[in-house]
Amino acid sequence: MTILENAQKILEQINETKDNFQLALKSVKSKNDLESVRLMFLSKKGEIQRLFSVLGKLGPTDRPVVGAELNAFRAAAQSDFELVQQSLLTAEKIKDFDVTLPGRMPIVGSLHPLFQVLDEIKIIFTEMGFRVEQGPEIESDFYNFEALNIPEYHPSRDMQDTFYLPDGYVLRTHTSPVQIRTMENQKPPVRMIAPGKCFRKDTPDATHSPIFHQVEGLCVDKGVSFADLKGIVQAFAQKLFGQEMRVRFRPSFFPFTEPSAEYDFSCIFCKGNGCKVCKKTGWLEISGAGMVDPAVFGFVNYDPDVYSGYAFGMGVERIAMLKYGIHDIRIFYENDTRFLNQF
Amino acid sequence: MKVTLNWLKDFVDISYSPDQLAQKLTMAGLEVEDYFAVNRSFKGVKIGKIIDCTPIEDTDHLTSCLVDIGDGRVNVVCGAPNTKKGLVAPIALVGARLEKVEITSRRIKGIESEGMLCSEVELGLSERAEELMELPSDTPVGLDFERFLGEPDYVFDVFITPNRADCQSVIGIARVIASISGRQLRRPPVPWREQDISGNNPVQVIIKNSNRCARYSGRFIENIRIKASPFWLVERLFNVGVRSINNVVDITNYIMMETGQPLHAFDYKLLQGDKIIVRTALKDERFTTLDEKEHILNEHALLICDTVKPVALAGVMGGLNSEVQPETSTVFLESAYFEPVGIRKTAKELDIFTESSRRFERGVDPNGTVYAMNRAAQMMIDLADGHIIGKAVDNYARKINPVNIDLNIERVNRLLGTKRSMQDIAKILTSIEIDVVKSNHDMLSVNVPTFRPDITRPVDLIEEVAINLGYDYIPTNTVACINQLQTPNLKDKFRDFMRGLLVALGLRETVSINLMPDKYAEYFLPEKTGLVQIINPLSADLAALRPDIMSSLLTIISYNRNRQNDTCRFFQIGNVAWKTEAYVEKTHVAGILAGKRTESTWFGKEETFDFYDIKGLAMSLLGKLGIVDLTLKKNTVGFWDSSSVAVFSGKEYLGCMGKLNDQACRLAKIKINDVFAFNFDFDQLFRFARIDKKFESISKYPSVPFDLAIVVDNDVPVAQIEKFIWSAAGSDLIQVKIFDYYTGDQIGAGKKSIGFSLTFSSKERTLDESSVEQSIKNILAHLNRDCGAELRPR
């Protein structure tokens, strides 16, 4: 046997060992399997070491060539072995990892449900070209009543139980005074909503509260009609509660509108078929609306022969109660975290 | 106002079911709030006749009655004063269930009682309680009581808006029904004519102030016998909520309910002289109304007087000195028109609101006084054996005529968004008894009857057209032409932006009833201001407007603590108010923290809030709002703890933050004071906020971090050291953070160690080590010179 033949033979053995090693590594399923692979190939008495011992028998030209090949094989085998060892360890760790432990919760705040509804109402109306206006909660008798065509000795004052303050002031009973303030400062066209807190002398119970929130809207321009009012209220109802909503207008009376109306939404619970909430009528009373009374225009120097307008109101609590299925208005003002957490 | 179906049917034919009628009235603007069948569950109640009646010994009022009930006889013990042989009355037999009692067989004073003879109250028919209900003697004995009463009636409770003076009567509501159903209204005629009555009226009516009393009509009825009203009258009044008194008073009430015209019956014997004088009261004049209350009047009050004394407070209530008595035999019946505002003033000032004042203050029909008076007179003839003497008195001092209005048809259609013809509109108006007197081109000229005082202008007529057309028949226009140039309300947007920030900072939005007890509110008042107090509060707990939003937030913490909701993070934006010379109203933005910053978890221990939590929140908020140049000063104001601070932007006060004091917590009933808060003036934040941001370029070169630990005297504030660092470091310093803060043994008493983590960066170049080292050297030298700081030894 020549030296060349010998070297050739060892190289063949190396390749064979490589294949065997890969096969053995692939079939490793456990730590024990892995240990057998180590013993068989990588230990001092293993296959690779055995091949190194044959190296001494080669001639000086072949020895470095085969030696390099063998060294490369040993390094690669060691690295492959460690990879498998690592993945075995990881698998073992994952087996003990409990994903059901609770996560680290970030602290989150929340908007009050009443104001979430108010925000929605504001968005609907600003989309339809209404500007948001604000005004004071302490109002003069003039803005809260007189300028709204509610003279001092008129029975319509009884419609709103009022908290009076000294010196001719009141806590506003509606946000309508904001309409007067806006019209005083702006010529038509006017298209505004006034959201805000209002006060009525109502003894607190499930449906009454001495404070509540209202959104009032006003639109004044040339040729504004009752048909436009019906349109805007209908659009609002459908944007808020969905396309199938219907609106009903009934005659009513407010000193600052003529004609005046109460408007109802088709019952959101029974789709208008009649249920307990709507008292079998299929309708839910929402609030009042109407065409601005010419007397009101008189107070703000708008010419009633040129301009006409509509106004409408709504109670935010009422809508929020319907939307969320809340039956007691007082829960809004308690601010119980168990309540606020739900929204 | 309550009306009954059968009563309405006296004036108009109604073919609607009660459900339909309620619906129709509601859609015509007369909102039916409730309607129900009059309760007549009288199973086991029959008509009985007393055939024998003996008083029971040793009792002062009990009698033993033998009663014929048609198919037999029963014995009952009865306590009513009017038991007598031959009396016909309803009897509830054993087993009958009445509103309050179930009838059983009982033994009273040793006598068997097999039922109960009934009064009207026991049957739930009226409030008459003392006497047995006496039925006509020819009523068939043994008949079921229910059948005796006839057709069941329905009560409708109708909400009458203040403008509909005409609907404060059964006839008024019947008129509306007639118009919506296209039927004729029937008004029962009075069966005699004035000119057939002989004799003159015995008194003269003098109206001193015709502005207050436009018309005063009166009539004398003599030979009156005051007695109980017949059952049908009592029942009708009872069903609409009026208590029966006696026949004469009941008749005046009945006609008022029917026609809307308040009437008053005087006992003529108690009037002195031959004049009725209508005049305003003198200042401090005293008058006692028939409810036995004495009133001190002013010049607003209108009085009806005889020649020596006032006898009625006009339109409000009669006087005690002239009311109808059991022995009254001659009645002077008043039917007048008083001006609404005057009656309203008097009723309000004296706080007496009566069925009469309610009608006058809305406006009765000045041309309806005589009809109502004569209807009542006729009933007094029928039910009180009365006789009319002399012609009626009728002083119509200031004639009130129908109002004439010109109505432009184009204007009707323009305001309503309709396209109705002149004929359509004229027809609608005619159907509600408005006379169309002329029409040309596009104008209608109409006369409005005086029972509709609410219709004075074209727009009032347009409303009538709309109502009678039906709101459902007015089109719905969803295509509006709008002005695209509507600028947003920046302040409102700012408010919403800030609400978003506060939620992102982990706070929950709240809303409060901003009314509170005086005592509590006072503690939160700014110096030298007064509370805004309500003149007529609901209760002492809701008497003052809050002067500071913290008063509300503390209440919310307290409420949650009482319900074991221990950790609280809230904010609120809302108004507060106080009084100096004028009312001052401000908007506050406040946040509050109480309890645990973190609860105990599987990865960490619980931690409680401290000053730096609230400071961090407040500073994040102000930072995001772009409010700069902030300084903090020790705060000594009111309800804040001495460890709290006031916050300024430049010289402008923004608000406070820190811990609240123990007294404030105690007042809010919070047991453990772990409450931290901030409170800013909304308008100040809006003024100084810069939320229109500009982009600042970010350096392309790597930044260089450098940690620096120094030791310094305890009394040198960190903020000051930071300031020195910034001023000494040169322009490449971009960030200073504090990674360590230590006081204790390792560095000795009176000293503290602070670890600063500095970041250097340049937008022009990569920083080399030497330039950073130079900066650090400068910083250390500066700190050493200005506050004696040393590098902390390792």
Ligand SMILES: [Zn+2]
């Ligand atoms: Zn329903």
